Amino acid sequence: MMMLLLWLVGCGPGTPEDPYADQVAAALAEPLPADSLYTLELPLVDQHGRPSGLGVGRGHPTLVSMFYASCPTACPMLVGEVQALEDRLTAAERADLRVVLVSLDPDRDTPAVLAEAAERYGVDGARWSLHRTEDEHVRTLSAVLDIQYRDLPDGEMNHSTILTLVDRQGRKVARRDGLGGTVDPLVDALRGLP
Amino acid sequence: MALLWWFTMAFAGSLVFIPSGHYEPLIPADPDQPITEVAAFRLDDRPVTAGEFAAFVDSDPRWSPSGVAPLLADAGYLEGTQRPGEPVVRVSWFAARAFCAAAGKRLPTEDEWEYVARASATQADASDDPEHLQTLLAWYGRPSSDALPMVGQGVANVYGVHDLHGVVWEWVEDFNNTLFVADGRQGGDGDRLAFCGAGAVSATDVSDYARFMRVAFRSSLRGSYTTSNLGFRCAADAEAP
Numbered sequence: 134m135m136m137l138l139l140w141l142v143g144c145g146p147g148t149p150e151d152p153y154a155d156q157v158a159a160a161l162a163e164p165l166p167a168d169s170l171y172t173l174e175l176p177l178v179d180q181h182g183r184p185s186g187l188g189v190g191r192g193h194p195t196l197v198s199m200f201y202a203s204c205p206t207a208c209p210m211l212v213g214e215v216q217a218l219e220d221r222l223t224a225a226e227r228a229d230l231r232v233v234l235v236s237l238d239p240d241r242d243t244p245a246v247l248a249e250a251a252e253r254y255g256v257d258g259a260r261w262s263l264h265r266t267e268d269e270h271v272r273t274l275s276a277v278l279d280i281q282y283r284d285l286p287d288g289e290m291n292h293s294t295i296l297t298l299v300d301r302q303g304r305k306v307a308r309r310d311g312l313g314g315t316v317d318p319l320v321d322a323l324r325g326l327p
Numbered sequence: 328m329a330l331l332w333w334f335t336m337a338f339a340g341s342l343v344f345i346p347s348g349h350y351e352p353l354i355p356a357d358p359d360q361p362i363t364e365v366a367a368f369r370l371d372d373r374p375v376t377a378g379e380f381a382a383f384v385d386s387d388p389r390w391s392p393s394g395v396a397p398l399l400a401d402a403g404y405l406e407g408t409q410r411p412g413e414p415v416v417r418v419s420w421f422a423a424r425a426f427c428a429a430a431g432k433r434l435p436t437e438d439e440w441e442y443v444a445r446a447s448a449t450q451a452d453a454s455d456d457p458e459h460l461q462t463l464l465a466w467y468g469r470p471s472s473d474a475l476p477m478v479g480q481g482v483a484n485v486y487g488v489h490d491l492h493g494v495v496w497e498w499v500e501d502f503n504n505t506l507f508v509a510d511g512r513q514g515g516d517g518d519r520l521a522f523c524g525a526g527a528v529s530a531t532d533v534s535d536y537a538r539f540m541r542v543a544f545r546s547s548l549r550g551s552y553t554t555s556n557l558g559f560r561c562a563a564d565a566e567a568p
Contacts, residue, residue, distance in 0.1 A: 167396055167397055168397040172396055172398070272500065272501065276420060276550030277550065279550075281503045281504060282504065283501065286356055291506050
């Protein structure tokens with residue numbers, strides 16, 4: 134009994150295993166601020182076919198971007214750069230981070246295709262989620278994230294790659310446009326979060 | 328409130344049938360196949376007025392200046408007062424889209440809008456008519472400090488659509504489809520890295536300068552932006568035959 138009590142007390146402040154537990158709990162206890170991405174009505178379905186939403190990582194700092202599974206160049210690069218960013222974090226920081234990717238190509242990116250892409254990219258399925266949504270919501274999210282895109286006749290898409298970091302409540306705090314540039318501002322912003 | 332909204336919409340711009348056809352976008356998705364097919368659809372014969380938009384806001388406080396989410400409209404949203412018959416301006420893309428959805432319509436795509444905008448009072452495609460182009464260009468050169476005219480006063484084009492030119496700029500559904508934005512720090516390579524696909528921006532017809540200005544203007548917009556000369560009109564799919 135005493136052991137159990139000690140264990141429970143141990144969970145109160147951040148534990149060595151999860152030093153950010155307090156911040157996560159605090160964020161979940163507060164109402165969403167008006168400028169949170171998570172206030173948007175954007176029904177998503179994740180790579181496991183489960184209903185989801187942009188706020189799936191609420192409580193955790195989250196990187197949000199858009200991609201499509203059959204994208205040959207830019208999207209694998211984007212994923213690789215996020216993984217490289219993660220490699221620079223401490224184990225605890227990495228465990229605290231979430232990554233939410235939403236497909237620009239809802240016609241082809243079914244949950245099964247997204248699951249295959251997640252495996253191909255070798256992402257950590259516990260913290261990364263890949264999503265699809267309906268066309269009208271794709272355009273909405275692209276406008277919210279300032280991502281430009283259009284379909285090309287050959288089935289590919291033109292799209293800009295913008296990686297947005299949102300805080301524990303879904304407020305934008307930093308972004309990186311294009312590929313190949315430094316991710317330092319994102320790492321700094323992540324470490325500067327309360 | 329709902330009744331007022333219904334009543335207002337009953338007198339709002341009416342949808343005009345636009346037959347299908349081909350047109351060449353200024354910046355085609357595939358420069359090798361510039362001709363783009365536009366399916367038949369319907370387009371409001373005039374822009375949405377300030378009075379109509381006010382009724383919408385009354386019916387849905389989520390779109391009032393104090394109620395709107397900051398992500399969906401910037402600080403200038405619906406700022407200032409407008410006469411009821413003027414085209415509504417200082418509306419964000421999100422708000423324009425919500426208005427059309429509430430009216431059972433949608434925003435026109437850029438292709439649809441530009442396809443109809445080629446028309447003069449006498450021709451479906453006046454984009455090769457220098458006199459017509461000059462008339463349009465004169466508007467873009469007018470100072471924007473002039474008061475906005477009332478909607479529906481301009482000469483209708485061959486489809487019966489008013490005010491595509493000469494009143495306000497208008498939102499389209501896919502305003503963010505054009506990738507002009509380059510990462511200047513990296514020159515050409517940066518461009519290539521920033522986008523999937525091979526889409527380089529290459530205009531097909533630069534003689535239509537007004538058109539070029541519209542494309543450039545749209546590409547500078549963000550969904551939450553509002554300006555004193557940017558409004559919208561709604562569209563709808565063609566009714567099933």
